[in-house]
Amino acid sequence: MDEHRWGGRAEWGRRIGVGPRTPVVAGTVLALLAVTESFARTADSGVTVRFGLLIGLLALATTLPPAFLSPAAAAASVTAATVLSLxxxxxxxxxxxxxxxxxxxxxxxxxxxRSAALLAMPFLPLALARLAPAHSETGVLTVLLASLAPVAAWAGIARRARGExxxxxxxxxxxxxxxLEHTARSERARIARELHxxxxxxxxxxAVQAETARLTTPGMPAAGAQRLSSIGDTARAALTEMRRLLGVLREDTGSATADRQPQPGLRQLVDLLDEARxxxxxxxxxIVRGRQAALDPGVELAAYRxxxxxxxxxRxxxxxxxxxxxxxxxxxTLALRIRDNGPGPPPAPPAGGHGLSGMRERAAAVGGELRTGPAPGGGFLVETVLPTHAETTG
Structure with missing residues (x-):
């Protein structure tokens, strides 16, 4: 309770201190007080009216500038008027x-x-010069000003440094x-690609092997065929759920940079094709054409994926x-071409699919381009041209 109360007071005080009318109000009030004090002193000391008016004008000059001038101009004007008064x-x-x-x-x-520190310095020599008796009111005020002026300047400097x-x-x-957010998004994009x-x-x-085994195994009992069909259905259901998960992971990743860790490469391509066959x-x-050259590991990973x-x-x-x-x-460069002799692209892309976008991301991550579409003479065609060395951005 106390913390809230004191916090509210501090916030209220801060707002009062930085209000746009605060310098005007403070300068006007101080000017009225200074003129009143100077006239009271001159009346008690019995000086001439002209001298009293001059002292009153100096009192105004030492108090009124903050109401109308910028901090630098007000400080210079008030300091000059104060030195002139003393x-x-x-x-x-x-x-x-x-x-x-x-x-x-x-x-x-x-x-x-620096200006604040310099403007605080003239009052120490004036105090040491003993322009007024030490026991007089002006002498006491001069000593106080010489002591407190550097403190006020350095307090302002410290507050500014704290704010900065x-x-x-x-x-x-x-x-x-x-x-951290960018790193997390990039990691989610990498996980989504690897899962996919x-x-x-x-x-x-x-799913493909279960369906193939069910259709190509002669004399298979009905129960075995039913179990293989269930395996295929379960695998396809798992793929559907995985697409939903990938949609969540990709939801806010945007164009996160692909991970380029050299995991699989073109050396494993033969095993991949044997597995697919x-x-x-x-x-x-x-089919390999041209003279094989060493590729950047990131390019090999992109080509493999x-x-x-x-x-x-x-499939x-x-x-x-x-x-x-x-x-x-x-x-x-490495030109990559994958073609099948199937029915060609579907009339509409499958809902929730990320395969084509993932391939384009893989190619773009290493500085390549990828095109997909119907192949000449039928079927579906995937073409990409990748540089031998991955292009880095930044």
């Missing part, structure tokens, strides 16, 4: 002392810290939060179709 006329009011401390603090907080530190700390926290490319690939093979029971050929996804799509949408995988090595 040096020739040996006069200083309590309101003038308060105004001098206020403008120094204000300058240190909102203006130049808080601002920098907030900016650092915002940058850290953004970096690896786990979904194997589940799809389970065994699963579907159809012809799958690998693109072929893997293309084979999975062929899913063109069961029984033969597939040709062509690798064409040229100077600085």
């Amino acid at each position: 040096a020739p006329f040996r006069s200083l009011t309590v309101a003038g002392l308060c105004a001098q401390l206020i403008v120094l603090h204000r300058l240190g907080r909102a203006g130049s810290p 530190a808080l601002t920098h700390s907030a900016a650092h926290r915002a940058m850290t939060s953004t970096l 490319d690896v786990v979904a690939h194997h589940i799809s093979m389970i 065994d699963a579907s029971g159809t012809g799958t050929r690998l 693109i072929v893997q996804e293309a084979l999975t799509n062929a 899913r949408h063109a069961p029984g179709a033969a597939v040709d995988v062509e690798l064409h090595y040229t100077a600085g």
